[in-house]
Amino acid sequence: MSTTALRPRLEVIVASTRPGRVGRLIADWFIGQAEQHNGFDVHVSDLAELNLPLLDEPNHPAQRRYTKQHTLDWSATIDAADAVVFVMPEYNHSFTAPLKNAIDFLSQEWRDKPAAFVSYGGLSAGTRAVVALRPVLSMLGMMAINAQVAVPTRMHVTPEKTFAGDAALDASAKAVLDELARLAPAFANLRAVK
Template identity: 60%
Template sequence: MGKPVLQVVIASTRPGRVGPTVADWFIALAGQHAGFDVRVSDLGELALPLMNEPNHPKLRRYQHQHTKDWSAQVDAADAFVFVLPEYNYTFTAPLKNAIDYLHGEWAYKPVGFVSYGGVSGGLRAVQSLKPVVSTLNMFALPASVSLPFVASSIVDGVLVPGELATGTAKAMLDELLRVADALKPLRANSAA
């Protein structure tokens, strides 16, 4: 029995985005944490078309290979971290699209957030995302990592945040591990 799978989802797809830079920082911390088998889904690389499945996702009767592949990635995860910017007071359209492609694959899994942006650090995006994930029976952790004025923390292409962000990220990883373990029986019952 291996470590639980933590799926880090990079939610920005815009050219010139800093999402991968932010994700690299978090993925390195998650690797040091050593509690998870860390995997990455970059929505910019997945390039899911705007919802093009003919059947409701609850049915899991997927017609397209990109949906089947995305379903397998999400199904295999025990916990998630969404790395997301804030666009116009909310989260990105590609993230909403990726979430809406699936249904049961998300259930009974904790989700943490690493948000970034300007003055709010992406907190408004996180707040608008929480009702979406809770509708899918995910458990949104109350604490999240927020990186305000993120561009000022990138040095030579590497994110160098303060100790507060690093400490919060480590605490979030601990909590993700605890909650993923606590929800494991529900995931098992759901799969059956």
């Protein structure tokens, strides 16, 4: 667990950078759920605001010999996290290029952290993107939990870009947060013995 917080730090990563996106709207709903849950200190990394360039480090990320300030800042952000939630759309049956880029900037910082998903999209609600991302996270040493939130946008996002949650989504969010809160201390202990 991060030493600066009494509660585990939850990093919520907003994966869409597209103008007109609904990702931040859905992320804001989930952030509200996480704050209401009260099990975490919630931090948000919006990739549209972070604006990482296409991977521009000369050294392999496993070496942690970063030369760019944006990478040092991103490394510190993920290092401080005790659990990660990816708020992500589905693009062509997969996850977004900016998310893959943000993940690939780092290596060791992701290890031994539980991860969860708030996916969104059409009828599949982004679930195929989650299926594509799971092996990437596994390779980095993260544990992607089974509980997830899947938001079919036609049912929950109005044409005016407002979000309408419901009891089922709230219950899914609670299940995700409960599981992350249960696992975060155990994974913090794993990281502490290295």
